[in-house]
Amino acid sequence: MPAPTIPGSPPLKSAGFFKRLGPGLLTGAADDDPSGIATYSQVGAQFGYGLAWTMLFSFPLMAVIQAISARIGAVTGYGIAQNLRRHYSPWLVRAVVLLLLVANVINLGADLGAMGAAVGLLIGGPEHLYTVLFGLACILLETFMSYARYAAVLKWATLSLFTYVAVVFAAQVPWGSALYGALVPHLVLDAPHAMALVAVLGTTISPYLFFWQAGQEVEELHRREASALRLKPLDAAPELARIRTDTVVGMGISNLIALFIIFATAATLNANGVTDIHTSSQAAEALRPIAGAFTFALFATGIIATGMLAVPVLAGSAAYALSEAFGWTEGLHRRPREAKAFYATIAVATLGGVALNFTPLDPVKALYWSAVVNGVLAAPLMAVMMVIAMNPRVMGRLTLPRSMLFIGWLATSVMALATIGFFII
Template sequence: MAVTSSNSEQPQFIASTGNRSFSNAPLIENTDTDQIVVPDKTSWKNLFAYMGPGFLVSIAYIDPGNFETDLQSGAQYKYGLLWIILLASCAALVIQSLAANLGVVTGKHLAEHCRAEYPRVTNFILWVLAEISIVACDIPEVIGTAFALNMLFNIPIWIGVLLTGLSTLLLLALQQYGVRKLEFLIAFLVLTIAGCFFAELGYAKPDAAEVLNGLFVPQLKGSGATGLAISLLGAMVMPHNLFLHSALVLSRKIPRSVRGIKEACRFYMIESGFALMVAFLINVSVISVSGAVCNSADLNAEDQMNCKDLDLNKASFLLRNVLGSWSSKLFAVALLASGQSSTITGTYAGQYVMQGFLDLRLKPWLRNFLTRCLAIVPSLIVAVIGGSSGAGKLIIIASMILSFELPFALIPLLKFTSSKTKMGAYANSTAVSF
C-alpha cells in the first residue's frame, strides 16, 4: 500500500495485488440511490450522516432466530444463559467496528479483500461457506414469517413457508420509494414488540439479583444448555454481518483526509454501539420475560404446556397480560417485520458476497430468489413432517451452524485489519487481535 499526501492533507489509499489495483472508491453498486456526502468539517452533527449502517446490521440481532433462541433459553434455563448475550454483544461491538474500519480505511469491503489476497481455491471455499451462512440465516426468517402468517391469517405453516418468497419480493419492490423509509418503518415495528416486552417486564417482575447473576456469572447447567448456548451465540454474531457492515459504510462519501477517516471510524463505532445496545436490551428482556413467566409458580396448565415446548408460534401468550387479545396479532406483525427486514439485509449481504468473491452482480430480486429457494426447501420439509415444533428446532440448528461458520469470516477480517500495509495507523493493536 502506498500513501501519498498533498498540502491539503488528502491521503489516497491504494493497494496493489498482482495486476489489480484498488482505490478508495467503492467497487460495489450502491444499494441506495441516495448517497450521503459527509461534510469536510469537524462537528458532532456529522454523526447523523453516519447513522444507518449499524442499525441495518443490528436488525440481524433481533431477527426471528434471536427470538426463538431467547424464548427457549428463558423457558428452559431461566436467566442462566444471559451471560452469553452479554459476551456476544461485547464481542459484536468489537467485530462490527473492525468491519466498518476496514471499509472506511481501505475503500474495499471484506469479500473484495478476500478475492484479492487468497488463492483461487481458498477464495472459492470461503465464498461457499459465506453463502451457507446466508442460507442458514435465511431459514429462521422463512420460518418466522410463516409463523407470523399463521398467527395473522391462520395459514398453515407449510403454506406460509411457500408464501415467504412472494412476500419478500413484494417488500423488495417497495424499495423504489426509498430504502431508508422502508427500513425506518420496519425498525419501528420491531421496536414496537420490544416496547411490549419492556412493558411485560414490569408485570413479570424478574428478580433483579438473579438477572444480574445470569449476566455476569457464566454457567452451563442442565441437559442441552451447551447446544442452546451455541445457538444463542450464532443468532447474535452472524458471519454475513461482517461482509455487510464493511460494505454498507461505503455508501457514505467521507473526506479522504486523516481527520475525516478518523472521525468516520469513531462515529461508526458510536453508532454501532448504540444500535447494538438496543438489540442487547431487547434480547435480555425477551429472555427475562420468558424466564420469569415460564418459571412462575402461578402458571396455569395451558401455559405450562406452552413453556415446555416454546416456539415463536406460541410465544404471544407471554404478552397477554400487557396486550390482552391483541397479543398474538401485534407479536405476529412485529415478527413479520423482523423476518422481512432481516431478509432484505441478508439479500444485500449476499449481493456483496457474490460480487466481492466472484466479481458477479445479480439483480436483488434474483439474488433473493436463489437464496430463498435454498432456505425454503429444508424449511418446507421440516414444516410438513414436524409442524411448528419441528420448524422451531430447525431454527436452533441453523443458529448452531452460524456459530461454527463465524471463524471463516472473522479470521480473514482480523488478518486484514491487523495489517499495517492495509490499515496503516488504524491497524489492530495486539490486545484487540487477541
C-alpha cells in the same frame, strides 16, 4: 437525554443523531431475526433469568467485531469477500462463501416460515401462502426500491424491535430477579447450560452480519460519492467515529431487545412451567394462555416486523459475498440491469428459503445445522478479518488500534471455544 458523544468528535444534536445511524443500526436490528427470537425465547423459557447475563457479556465482543467489519468496508472500499479475493487464496474465499450461502438459505427458510406461522396465529389462513408472499415482497422491495429509500425504510423498521419492550411491561416482569440475572453471571457447568451459551453466542455473532455491514459501508461511500478512507487517512477520524457510534448503538439495541425477550419468556413461560420452545411462533402461541391475547399479539407482530428487516439482510449478505467472490457488479445502489447476478442471488437465496418450507425438512433440525455451519465459519472468518484489519497493505495507515485489536482477538477466541463446545457437548 442528550445524545452520546465520542471523544475527538463534535457533539451530536439529538435531532441529527438518528440520521447519523445507518449500517450498524440495521445490522444490530437484523440480528434479532425470528430465528434469534426463538433462541432467546428458549433461553428464557428453559433457564428463567439464569442466562440473562450473556447479553451483557456478548455485547462488547459483538460490537467490536462488527465495528471491525464496518471499518474494513469503509477503509478499503471493498467488502469482506472482495478483500479476501484480492489479498488471499481463492480457495479460502470460495469455501467461506459456500458455507455462508448454506447457512443463509437455511436461516431464510426458518425466518420466512416463522413469519408465515405468525400471521397464521394472528388471523388464521394458509401459512405457506403467507410465507411465499413474504418472500416475494422482500425480493421486490430489495430489487426495485432505490437504495436511499430502501435504507431509510429499513432504518425506520428498526423501531419494530421495541414491540418487545412493550411485551416485557405487559408480562409483569419481577425486576429484582430479572436485573440480578442480567448483572450477576451465574455459571452452571452442565450440558444444557453450555449448549444454551453456545446458541446465544452463535445467534448474536453471526457471519452474515459481517458481510452485510461491510457491504453497507461500501454502499454508503457510493451514496456520498466519497473515497475509501485509506486514500485520505488524515481526514478519516470523523467517519471512524461515526462508525463506532453507529455500531455501538446498533449492537446495544440488539442485545437490549434480546435481553427483553429473555425477560418476557422467563416471566411467563418459565414461571408457568413451559420450558421447551423451538421456534418463535411456538413461543408466541405459548404466551397466549399465560400472558393474555395482547402480549401474544405483540410478540407475534414483532416476529413479522423483525423478519421483514432480517430477510433482506440475509439475502443481501449472500449476494454481496457471492458477487465479491466472483468479481460481479454488485450493490443495492445499482439498478437491476446493472447488477443482474447480484439481484439474481438475492432472489434465488430468498426463494430457496421459501422452498425449504415445502420440504419434509424439520425446521428445528435445519436451524441446528445452520448453527453448525455458522459455528464452523464464524471463528475462522473472524480470525481472517483480524488479519485483514491488521495488514497495512490492505488498510494503509488505518490498521486497528490496540483496544480493538485486543477485544477483536478476545471475541475470536471466545467464538472458537464456543464452536469447540458445540461439537463436544
